[in-house]
Structure formats: structure tokens, C-alpha cells
Amino acid sequence: MKSLNWKLCSLALAAGMSFFTSCSDDNNGTGGENGNGIENGATLKGTITSDVTLKAGNSYKLSGEYIVENGATxxxxxxVTITAIGxxxxxxxxxxxxxxxINAVGTAxxxxxxxxxxxxxxAWGGIHICGKxxxxxxxxxxxxxxAAYGGNDDADNSGTLRYVRVEYSGYAFNxxxxxxxxxxxxxxxxxxxxxxxAYKGSDDGFExxxxxxxxSNMVVVSCSDDSYDWTEGWRGTGTNLVAYQEPKATxxxxxxxxxxADNYENDFTATPIAHPTLKNLIFVGNGSTENKRGIRLRRGTQVTIDGAKVCGKGNAVTLESEETENALLAGTSKLKNMTVDSKLKSEKGIxxxxxxxxxxNTVDTSLAYDSFEAIKAECDWMSGNWVK
Structure with a gap:
């Protein structure tokens, strides 16, 4: 893994280069354009201000920032394979x-x-999408x-991501x-x-x-920070979610x-309050000590979870704020049809x-999965080559 000093120097270099890339006219690859497409083997870099297509089956390099501006797709x-140059x-x-x-549409x-x-x-910085x-x-x-994000258009459309695998992300900018x-x-x-x-990143899988x-139909494998993370009022749905953390020994x-999960760290009651609805979860952790948490609900977040298996952590479910616990007590939030391998931990006792x-909900201390393949065997939606 790259050292922090190297990363900070790289960030300064990237900042110094941003003037030149942003001033270019659709500086979207070296190797030339094929209509609005980028030729096979080209290097993606800079900024695009009009539509660009990466053609089926082609391979590309990624060097630095690749920015999709307002009005471009x-x-x-x-x-398609995109490989960041390390x-x-x-x-x-x-x-x-x-x-x-971004309209990234693969197949199984x-x-x-x-x-x-x-x-x-x-090794690299992953994908960042800003909406309204x-x-x-x-x-x-x-x-x-x-880049700016947020607004009042809850129906905003930033495109499509389907059958996309992101590997080895989590670059530490600082x-x-x-x-x-x-x-x-x-x-x-x-x-x-x-x-x-999201596969083997050094930060979160999806945030x-x-x-x-x-x-829907989302998988996180062995990302060293959190598999799923939300804050600032996420209110979407999540269906068929898997998180698997390979045993530390291997x-x-x-x-x-x-x-x-947080509502907002500086104001637990900020609105709109985070309240996603999650269904059909299989979550397997790789740390069974007391301070290792599975589903960690804190800082005022609300949630509805309907159907989950959670194992492999010291605490399968942890509640860490009065606001979060009160919402569960009142029935505003719901945890139902869950099987976990340890007792729920309530820090406030509400x-x-x-x-x-x-x-x-059920506690089954024998709940365990001995491999990722065992999870795949339960989920027919994971068939094909898209899951590693």
C-alpha cells in the first residue's frame, strides 16, 4: 500500500495539474476518439463536458481525476475494464x-x-457521484x-450502475x-x-x-472499514444486501x-432524518471480540430492517444514541425477522x-458461514461473473 507521505505529495501534484486538465476541451483520453467513443487501450484523464462512450469489451487506463461535468454522460x-495506474x-x-x-451497464x-x-x-480512489x-x-x-452536492430534487437522476465491480479502492487522500x-x-x-x-477496499464499500x-443486489467483500455506511439523512431502500469479511487469518x-449508520454527527435530530428501509441481508463479519460491531446504529439514525442474518462480530447489533433507541421503542424504526448470533447491545437501555x-427476532449462537461460496449458494441473484 502506498505510504501517506507519498499520497499527500500525490494530492499536491494532482491539485497542481487540475488547472491544465480543467482547461482542456474534453480531455478524456489519450489515443484519440472514435466518434464519441474512446479507443481501446486509451488512458482516461481530465474532464469531459459532452457524452463519452467506453465501448463494450474494451480496456482502459485511468490516470488521475476523471470528471464528468454538468450535462455530460x-x-x-x-x-469494459478500467485499470487505475498505480x-x-x-x-x-x-x-x-x-x-x-454515469451510465455503466454491464451484464452478469x-x-x-x-x-x-x-x-x-x-490503490485508487473509487467512484464519487454527486446529486441534487x-x-x-x-x-x-x-x-x-x-464537488457540490445536495438540493431539493429527491427524484434527481445521476444515471445507472448495473453489474459493476469496484476493486482495491480506498485511497487515503489524507x-x-x-x-x-x-x-x-x-x-x-x-x-x-x-x-x-465493492471488493477489498481499504475504506467503506458503499457510503x-x-x-x-x-x-438492490449489492455485495461488499473484505473492505477493511465499514461495508455499508450512511449519514446526513439517507432515506433510500436497500434490497438483497450482502457483506462478507474474509477471516483475518487468511x-x-x-x-x-x-x-x-448515523443521522448527522453534529446534530442527531437534523432533518430529514436518515431512515433507509433494508430487506434481505446476509452479513458476516471477521471480528468476534467485544468491541467489534456488526450493525451499528447511532447518532439519531432511524432504520427499518426486515429480514437479516448477522454473525461474526462481538455484537451483531449495537444501539448508541437515545434518539435511535427511542425511534425503535416508538415503532418509528423497526427491526424484524432478524437472526443474529449474539444479544442486541443497548447502550442507553431504552x-x-x-x-x-x-x-x-431470534438469537442463534450457532449461526455462521464458513465461506463466501456458502452465501452465494443462498442468493441466486449473485450468479454470473460479476461477483468476485
Whole structure:
């Protein structure tokens, strides 16, 4: 993994180069254009201000920032591979600004793969999408790329992600800014997101900063921070979600939470209150000690979870704020049809383990999965080559 000093130097270099890339006219690849398409083997870099197509089955390099501006669409066809260059001293990431779109549509057997030639966690900066849907902080600026996000259009459409795998992301721009697999900033529910995988990143798999985007058939494998993370009022739905953390003995590192969920860290009651609705979850952790949390609900978040299996952490479910627990006690939030391998931990003692069981949930200390393949065997929607 690249050292922090190297990363900070790379960030300074990337900032110094941004003037030149932003002044270019559709500086979207080296190797020439084929209509509105980029030739096979070209290097993607700079900014696009009109539609660009990456043709089916082609392979591309990514060098530095690749920014989709307002009014432009990045179209990525089935079977495309994009490989971040790991030794070019430039920070690599894809950023879709408000009003821009990414239409990345693969298939189960011909997925779109975004990876790095280094093949190690933290090698590149992942995908960042900025929309115009509501957050509970009003408008904000993305952690990566300093792009605006948020607004009042909950139906905003930032495009389509389907059968996309993001590998080895999580680049640390500085100690406070690490890149996830895919980050959704105020993304609206006009956006389509399904059959996506985040694989072996060094930060979160999928993170949501507010917005209303809905997701389905999503997989996170061995991302060292949280598998799923939300804050700033995310209110979408999530159906058929898997998180699997390979055992530390073979993976080489611990992973953090399966879900880490906040409303907003500086104001637990900020509105709109985070309240996603999640159905059909299989979450398997790789840390069974007391301080390892599975589903961590805190800082005022609400949630509805209907159907989940959670195991492999010291605490399968942890509640960490009065606001979060009160919403469960009142029935505003719901945890139901869940099977977990340990007692619910209530830090405030408002919504207790006894209430959790009374709601129809079950504790089964023998619940375990001995491999990722065992999870795939339960989920026919994971068939094909798109899941690694």
C-alpha cells in the first residue's frame, strides 16, 4: 500500500495539474476518439463536458481525476475494464458532478470492472457521484474532488450502475479523507443502482451522504472499514444486501462494521432524518471480540430492517444514541425477522434486547458461514461473473 507521505505529495501534484486538465476541451483520453467513443487501450484523464462512450469489451487506463461535468454522460458498455495506474504518482478517481451522469451497464457474465494494476487495498480512489437530492446539512462538498452536492430534487437522476465491480479502492487522500468503493453524495431516486460489488477496499464499500437513491443486489467483500455506511439523512431502500469479511487469518487484517449508520454527527435530530428501509441481508463479519460491531446504529439514525442474518462480530447489533433507541421503542424504526448470533447491545437501555426478541427476532449462537461460496449458494441473484 502506498505510504501517506507519498499520497499527500500525490494530492499536491494532482491539485497542481487540475488547472491544465480543467482547461482542456474534453480531455478524456489519450489515443484519440472514435466518434464519441474512446479507443481501446486509451488512458482516461481530465474532464469531459459532452457524452463519452467506453465501448463494450474494451480496456482502459485511468490516470488521475476523471470528471464528468454538468450535462455530460459517461457511458460504459458491458465488459469494459478500467485499470487505475498505480505507479504514475497521480491520485486516480472518477467523479460525477451534479447534472452529470454515469451510465455503466454491464451484464452478469460481462460486468464492468474498475480496478488497479497494484491489486491491493487502497490503490485508487473509487467512484464519487454527486446529486441534487436532499440531505440534512443542506448543500455540501464532496470529500474527494470538492464537488457540490445536495438540493431539493429527491427524484434527481445521476444515471445507472448495473453489474459493476469496484476493486482495491480506498485511497487515503489524507488522514480524514479516504475514498470508498462507490460514494453517493445527495444522489436521488431517479438513479438506478443494482448488482454492484465493492471488493477489498481499504475504506467503506458503499457510503451514502443523504439522498434518496435506492439500491438492490449489492455485495461488499473484505473492505477493511465499514461495508455499508450512511449519514446526513439517507432515506433510500436497500434490497438483497450482502457483506462478507474474509477471516483475518487468511485476509491479513480486521474489518470494521458491517453497517455504520448515523443521522448527522453534529446534530442527531437534523432533518430529514436518515431512515433507509433494508430487506434481505446476509452479513458476516471477521471480528468476534467485544468491541467489534456488526450493525451499528447511532447518532439519531432511524432504520427499518426486515429480514437479516448477522454473525461474526462481538455484537451483531449495537444501539448508541437515545434518539435511535427511542425511534425503535416508538415503532418509528423497526427491526424484524432478524437472526443474529449474539444479544442486541443497548447502550442507553431504552430499546433492550428483550424488546428486540419480543419483536420476533431470534438469537442463534450457532449461526455462521464458513465461506463466501456458502452465501452465494443462498442468493441466486449473485450468479454470473460479476461477483468476485
Amino acid at each position: 459517461l457511458i460504459i458498455e458491458e465488459g 505507479d504514475d504518482d497521480i491520485v486516480d478517481y472518477i467523479l460525477v458532478k451534479q447534472g452529470g451522469k 457474465d460481462k460486468p464492468i470492472v474498475m480496478t488497479s494494476d497494484l491489486k491491493e487495498p487502497g 437530492a436532499q440531505t440534512n446539512v443542506g448543500s455540501g462538498v464532496s470529500e474527494i474532488g470538492d 488522514p480524514e479523507k479516504e475514498a470508498n468503493g462507490i460514494t453517493f453524495y445527495g444522489v436521488g431516486n431517479g438513479t438506478t443502482v443494482d448488482h454492484c460489488e 451514502f451522504f443523504g439522498g434518496t437513491v435506492n439500491i 485476509l491479513g487484517y480486521d474489518c470494521d462494521c458491517l453497517i455504520e 430499546y433492550t434486547h428483550e424488546a428486540f426478541v419480543a419483536a420476533g
